[in-house]
Amino acid sequence: xxxxNMKKIVKIRKVVNNFVLYSFLIIGFVIMVFPFYxxxxxxxxxxxxxxxxxxxxxxxxxxxxxxxxxxxxxPMQRYLFNSLFVALSVTITNLLLxxxxxxxxxxxxxxxxxxxxxxxxxxxMVPWQVNIIPSFIIVKKLGWLNSFYGxxxxxxxxAFGIFFMRQMISTIPNELIDAxxxxxxxxxxxxxxxxxxxxxxxxxxLAIFSFMSQWNNFVWxxxxxxxxxxxxxxLSLAVLxxxxxxxxxxxxxxxxxxxxxxxxxxxxxQKYIVKGIVFTGLKE
Amino acid sequence: xxxxxxxxxxxxxxYIFIAPSMIILTIFVFIPVIASFxxxxxxxxxISPPKIIGLKNYITxxxxxxxxxxxxxxxxxxxxxxxxxxxxxxxLVSLALYQRIKFSALFRTGFxxxxxxxxxxxxxxxxxxxxxxxxxxxxxxxxxxxxxSVIQDWLxxxxxxxxxxxxxxxxxxxxxxxxILLSGLQSIPDSIFEAAKIDxxxxxxxxxxxxxxxxxxVMLFLVIxxxxxxxxxxxxxxxxxxxxxxxxxxLYSALTIVPYLYERAFKRFMLGYASALAYLLFVIIxxxxxxxxxxxxxxxx
Amino acid sequence: MKNFVKILIILTIFCFSCSKxxxxxxxxxxxxxxxxxxxxxxxxxxxxxTPQEGIQVVCESVSWSEAHTKYLTAIAGEVLPDLGTMGxxxxxxxxxxxAMIELKESFPEDMEQIEKSVFRSIWDSVKxxxxxxxxPFDMTVQILYYRKDLIPNPPQTWDELVSLLEHGxxxxxxxxxxxxxxxxxxxxxxxxxxxxxxxxKAILDSREALVALKFFSSLYTKYNVPRSAxxxxxxxxxxxxxxxxxxxxxxNSFPAEMPELEGKWSIALLPxxxxxxxxxFIGGRVIGIFKTSKNVDKAFKFIKFLMKPEIQIEIxxxxxxxxxxxxxxxxxxxxxxxxxxxxxxILFEQIKEAxxxxxxxxxxxxxxxxxxxxxxxxxxxxxxxxxxxxxxKKLNELIKN
Numbered sequence: 001x002x003x004x005n006m007k008k009i010v011k012i013r014k015v016v017n018n019f020v021l022y023s024f025l026i027i028g029f030v031i032m033v034f035p036f037y038x039x040x041x042x043x044x045x046x047x048x049x050x051x052x053x054x055x056x057x058x059x060x061x062x063x064x065x066x067x068x069x070x071x072x073x074x075p076m077q078r079y080l081f082n083s084l085f086v087a088l089s090v091t092i093t094n095l096l097l098x099x100x101x102x103x104x105x106x107x108x109x110x111x112x113x114x115x116x117x118x119x120x121x122x123x124x125m126v127p128w129q130v131n132i133i134p135s136f137i138i139v140k141k142l143g144w145l146n147s148f149y150g151x152x153x154x155x156x157x158x159a160f161g162i163f164f165m166r167q168m169i170s171t172i173p174n175e176l177i178d179a180x181x182x183x184x185x186x187x188x189x190x191x192x193x194x195x196x197x198x199x200x201x202x203x204x205x206l207a208i209f210s211f212m213s214q215w216n217n218f219v220w221x222x223x224x225x226x227x228x229x230x231x232x233x234x235l236s237l238a239v240l241x242x243x244x245x246x247x248x249x250x251x252x253x254x255x256x257x258x259x260x261x262x263x264x265x266x267x268x269x270q271k272y273i274v275k276g277i278v279f280t281g282l283k284e
Numbered sequence: 285x286x287x288x289x290x291x292x293x294x295x296x297x298x299y300i301f302i303a304p305s306m307i308i309l310t311i312f313v314f315i316p317v318i319a320s321f322x323x324x325x326x327x328x329x330x331i332s333p334p335k336i337i338g339l340k341n342y343i344t345x346x347x348x349x350x351x352x353x354x355x356x357x358x359x360x361x362x363x364x365x366x367x368x369x370x371x372x373x374x375x376l377v378s379l380a381l382y383q384r385i386k387f388s389a390l391f392r393t394g395f396x397x398x399x400x401x402x403x404x405x406x407x408x409x410x411x412x413x414x415x416x417x418x419x420x421x422x423x424x425x426x427x428x429x430x431x432x433s434v435i436q437d438w439l440x441x442x443x444x445x446x447x448x449x450x451x452x453x454x455x456x457x458x459x460x461x462x463x464i465l466l467s468g469l470q471s472i473p474d475s476i477f478e479a480a481k482i483d484x485x486x487x488x489x490x491x492x493x494x495x496x497x498x499x500x501x502v503m504l505f506l507v508i509x510x511x512x513x514x515x516x517x518x519x520x521x522x523x524x525x526x527x528x529x530x531x532x533x534x535l536y537s538a539l540t541i542v543p544y545l546y547e548r549a550f551k552r553f554m555l556g557y558a559s560a561l562a563y564l565l566f567v568i569i570x571x572x573x574x575x576x577x578x579x580x581x582x583x584x585x
Numbered sequence: 586m587k588n589f590v591k592i593l594i595i596l597t598i599f600c601f602s603c604s605k606x607x608x609x610x611x612x613x614x615x616x617x618x619x620x621x622x623x624x625x626x627x628x629x630x631x632x633x634x635t636p637q638e639g640i641q642v643v644c645e646s647v648s649w650s651e652a653h654t655k656y657l658t659a660i661a662g663e664v665l666p667d668l669g670t671m672g673x674x675x676x677x678x679x680x681x682x683x684a685m686i687e688l689k690e691s692f693p694e695d696m697e698q699i700e701k702s703v704f705r706s707i708w709d710s711v712k713x714x715x716x717x718x719x720x721p722f723d724m725t726v727q728i729l730y731y732r733k734d735l736i737p738n739p740p741q742t743w744d745e746l747v748s749l750l751e752h753g754x755x756x757x758x759x760x761x762x763x764x765x766x767x768x769x770x771x772x773x774x775x776x777x778x779x780x781x782x783x784x785x786k787a788i789l790d791s792r793e794a795l796v797a798l799k800f801f802s803s804l805y806t807k808y809n810v811p812r813s814a815x816x817x818x819x820x821x822x823x824x825x826x827x828x829x830x831x832x833x834x835x836x837n838s839f840p841a842e843m844p845e846l847e848g849k850w851s852i853a854l855l856p857x858x859x860x861x862x863x864x865x866f867i868g869g870r871v872i873g874i875f876k877t878s879k880n881v882d883k884a885f886k887f888i889k890f891l892m893k894p895e896i897q898i899e900i901x902x903x904x905x906x907x908x909x910x911x912x913x914x915x916x917x918x919x920x921x922x923x924x925x926x927x928x929x930x931i932l933f934e935q936i937k938e939a940x941x942x943x944x945x946x947x948x949x950x951x952x953x954x955x956x957x958x959x960x961x962x963x964x965x966x967x968x969x970x971x972x973x974x975x976x977x978k979k980l981n982e983l984i985k986n
Contacts, residue, residue, distance in 0.1 A: 025380055029394040032458070035409040036397055047842055052819065055421060074620055097308075100301040108298035116306070121508075123313050125569040126320070127516050127542045129549065130562040132654075133330065134316035134323075136662045145664060154312035157305045160509070164464075167505040171471050171498075187297035201467035208463065216402040222651050223658045226613075226666070234402055238648035239620040247907075255405030262400040263393070270392055270463075330661035331682040415815040418825075440763070440812035442964065526650070530764060530956050534812065534964055550654040552950060553682070555661075 102165025168202030374461030399459030442537035468502030676719025710941025719871030739853035759831030774858025787980035
């Protein structure tokens with residue numbers, strides 16, 4: 001008898017838990033997604049329906065005129081390519097360099113380690129706005145204005161990436177690494193065969209953030225790119241609109257398109273964050 | 285003897301691993317940072333060469349610039365609310381996403397959407413939400429639900445501007461923080477949870493004594509990064525409160541330090557002054573971070 | 586995996602080599618505005634200018650919000666185009682610091698001609714101490730939009746405006762709400778101004794300025810003018826805001842966005858203040874030449890090209906295709922401008938009776954104090970007279986000579 005009641009209680013508790021969990025998730029989902037819904041809906045509403053009172057959440061006459069305008073007014077394909085190329089290159093190099101440095105800072109003792117790491121951390125505390133002009137002059141002196149060099153190389157590694165990977169790698173148990181070292185494995189081998197595979201969730205996360213920050217990067221490309229065919233997507237969106245942004249639909253179409261690649265990257269990578277069961281345990 | 289040789293060999297590799305990063309960081313980060321530090325002791329309008337004026341910028345900022353102190357107050361207010369609330373909400377969300385649920389990929393993508401979008405696109409929609417007339421979306425919803433009786437001009441009232449921006453920032457940061465927390469959660473080996481199950485540990489105890497401590501490095505990272513980023517908040521304030529001629533909200537109620545510095549630098553040609561502002565901010569951030577690190581014994585493994 | 590890496594390497598080399606093209610003997614222009622406008626300029630150049638002068642023109646657009654930063658960085662890094670369009674006061678800002686060419690000095694006869702052909706009101710705003718660094722490219726002026734079906738007679742004076750407001754008709758300031766751009770027309774309509782005729786001292790402590798500030802603030806505090814104008818277009822459409830004071834840029838887009846309002850709305854001159862004046866605020870863009878340009882003569886020829894009446898009309902027509910509006914600064918052009926007569930008359934008159942930002946050096950540093958004082962009075966309820974006294978002192982301190 002007692003067993004049956006206990007089973008019932010456990011079942012009820014599970015149902016209640018699930019209910020709370022799912023309601024939380026659904027409400028949160030709606031709050032997070034609603035502004036996008038509005039953005040995408042506005043990008044397909046015909047012009048007369050855009051300025052209505054009270055706001056209407058749907059349209060019966062969807063139109064793709066803004067998207068047509070988007071691709072005819074400017075060479076969006078070229079800009080998409082530019083942004084993609086830059087974001088991918090930066091992400092890949094970022095992953096490599098940040099995890100190398102992160103491994104060194106997390107699992108090695110060497111002279112100057114704490115000092116250098118504090119330096120790196122400190123550099124994040126200086127707002128980038130004041131570094132714009134000195135950075136611009138450096139890039140100009142290197143002859144990298146208006147080029148992919150100027151867009152990619154300065155961003156190839158950053159303090160955030162190193163800090164993040166250091167934290168992630170520090171959770172890898174030392175025993176694992178020591179065992180490999182005792183076995184005579186070289187450091188590069190340990191890095192490539194042990195650290196990297198175990199850092200999949202961290203790497204996937206860093207990849208998402210790297211890609212994202214490069215994709216959305218606005219001010220740096222703004223000041224170093226002077227030729228319109230080298231433009232990146234955020235730049236091209238900013239100049240799309242007429243001076244006083246009358247064309248709300250066009251603005252929303254541009255914004256909707258610009259999210260797509262990011263979304264694709266995220267959907268592709270997020271399973272690594274989840275699937276990354278680090279390891280099933282030490283052989284004790 | 286053998287130990288000593290291994291030690292130096294390993295250190296050699298450590299230096300090799302950090303070399304490419306350090307080179308790039310030095311050229312593109314450290315040198316500009318040092319350059320702007322020197323600029324803070326000059327008067328520089330970007331056009332004529334910088335003129336050295338010693339500590340004059342700092343003295344003016346600290347003693348003769350009420351707008352600076354207003355910005356400091358606003359920034360502190362912003363940080364104190366955004367960081368804890370943001371992390372708490374994200375922790376809840378990441379724990380929820382960590383459970384075995386149906387449509388988990390869909391939920392994860394949805395929660396991440398705000399972070400993915402550029403702030404420019406997002407703020408157009410938020411300005412519509414916060415619009416101060418009867419039909420601004422927030423006013424519309426709140427009056428229909430009977431929560432408020434008088435419509436609020438959210439972005440044009442000193443008392444509500446900064447809180448409105450804080451809410452928007454938390455909304456935008458949940459995805460970012462949750463993903464970091466999720467990857468931290470995923471790094472906790474299953475074996476530990478299995479052992480706990482065998483030992484008959486309750487869910488609450490599991491959370492408090494296993495999950496949280498294992499999350500410590502990631503949480504610390506998040507707290508530090510959130511603080512650093514929140515102190516440097518720029519786009520949200522700049523875009524949400526910009527009208528043709530000024531930004532920072534009515535009576536500068538939402539002006540934080542970085543927008544102020546940006547305005548001084550790029551609208552008023554006061555690059556030396558702006559650099560000084562940046563370094564004062566740096567000192568504030570540095571002090572906060574140092575306190576965190578001391579408390580959490582950062583450098584001990 | 587290996588193939589993927591190979592392809593990546595080839596692509597990388599390809600992309601890096603792509604970006605190294607350099608062009609010689611080209612006139613580069615940066616245009617603050619939309620991409621469309623930049624393309625229009627380029628097309629006109631290709632069609633009419635290049636064949637005659639033999640020099641290619643490249644026009645890059647820059648978005649308004651970051652243009653000031655971009656120009657300043659470019660000046661600091663010494664990477665500038667030949668020509669640039671920019672906000673009205675920017676050319677004076679950059680020019681007075683030595684980054685742009687003083688046009689009256691370099692091209693005296695031509696500049697005299699241009700001065701004669703352009704509206705006085707806008708010329709006064711680009712002139713500083715008898716120096717001109719940028720020639721007007723287009724103009725934007727504040728006017729009243731009103732719903733003819735709800736307000737048959739637009740207010741002609743401040744009193745008429747007040748009586749409309751007292752009868753419950755709502756009014757919105759769409760350009761310059763709660764800042765100096767919205768305040769300026771009222772200041773001038775009351776007979777006051779920021780500085781005296783010589784620009785040597787501030788005169789905001791005058792009786793007229795007090796009248797203006799009191800009236801301006803009463804609009805917000807007594808007559809419920811909304812502080813922000815986010816949704817005013819929708820409000821105009823629904824009739825909730827039948828009266829709007831805004832820049833002229835909506836004239837061509839309203840018909841497209843609100844086709845059902847055809848014939849039900851119009852524009853009007855701003856109401857007359859106690860001094861009898863109905864001065865409006867005029868802004869716009871100018872075009873100037875950077876000192877680093879290697880093609881100064883050709884650059885100036887291009888400016889003259891843009892000022893030609895036929896070209897200005899073509900610019901108008903091209904821009905109107907996307908439902909935007911371009912107001913040419915050249916007076917003669919207006920006879921043939923394809924705007925409907927009713928509107929053209931009003932725009933023409935209002936432009937003649939308009940003023941731009943004060944061309945006193947030190948004004949740009951002062952605007953934030955002006956905004957602060959206005960907001961103190963409206964939001965905090967500070968005493969207008971005291972605020973003006975304080976403000977006047979500050980303005981005087983900031984005048985640079």
